[in-house]
Amino acid sequence: MFLQLQDEDLAVVEALRRGELDAAPVSPAERELLKLVELLTLHSHRCGPNDIERLRAAGWSEPQVAEAVYITAMFAFFNRVADAFGLDDPGYDQLANPPKPQPYSD
Amino acid sequence: MPPQIEWINEQQATGALSQTYEEWFSHNPERSEIPGILKCFSHRPDFLRDVITFSNRVHFTDGHLDRRTKERIATFVSALNKCRY
Numbered sequence: 001m002f003l004q005l006q007d008e009d010l011a012v013v014e015a016l017r018r019g020e021l022d023a024a025p026v027s028p029a030e031r032e033l034l035k036l037v038e039l040l041t042l043h044s045h046r047c048g049p050n051d052i053e054r055l056r057a058a059g060w061s062e063p064q065v066a067e068a069v070y071i072t073a074m075f076a077f078f079n080r081v082a083d084a085f086g087l088d089d090p091g092y093d094q095l096a097n098p099p100k101p102q103p104y105s106d
Numbered sequence: 107m108p109p110q111i112e113w114i115n116e117q118q119a120t121g122a123l124s125q126t127y128e129e130w131f132s133h134n135p136e137r138s139e140i141p142g143i144l145k146c147f148s149h150r151p152d153f154l155r156d157v158i159t160f161s162n163r164v165h166f167t168d169g170h171l172d173r174r175t176k177e178r179i180a181t182f183v184s185a186l187n188k189c190r191y
Binding site: 012013016017018019021026030033034037038041042061063064066067068070071072074075076078079080081082083084085086087088 | 107109110111113142143146147160161164165169170171175176178179180181182183184185186187189
């Protein structure tokens with residue numbers, strides 16, 4: 001439900017919700033980004049320079065890769081806290097009153 | 107369903123926690139309950155404020171990545187972690 005608020009592309013939502021990246025009709029660049037997300041989530045100790053180089057080659061900037069890492073780790077954090085407390089629906093969508101998107105400025 | 111680890115809910119909250127809950131309600135007037143994920147941090151109101159702040163700042167806004175990409179990452183991570191929701 002949460003992602004649908006942001007993303008009409010149900011096929012992508014459903015595939016990602018099943019954890020099936022291969023089934024998600026995403027761009028090649030986004031597939032590379034989500035491959036890193038999967039690696040960091042399941043086998044982060046295996047993350048090496050080549051994994052990052054693939055993202056550069058796919059067009060992602062250093063800040064974008066870094067931010068993807070922050071979000072990946074942030075949600076691992078929330079998942080573990082939610083599971084420890086036994087939450088069924090962590091209600092990430094209720095976490096905040098999502099402010100209007102504003103471009104990040106250095 | 108009561109949490110597996112006890113937390114401090116809206117009625118029990120006092121002091122800094124009560125204040126933080128009130129601030130959250132002031133930003134979310136349509137809500138009648140503090141989200142469970144936030145109550146998980148009720149034992150450390152100072153940390154709860156940090157959690158609200160950083161998730162607002164990093165996740166709930168466009169940054170170097172747009173919100174849609176961040177939401178996709180969030181959904182994928184939670185699925186891979188088999189987080190129950």
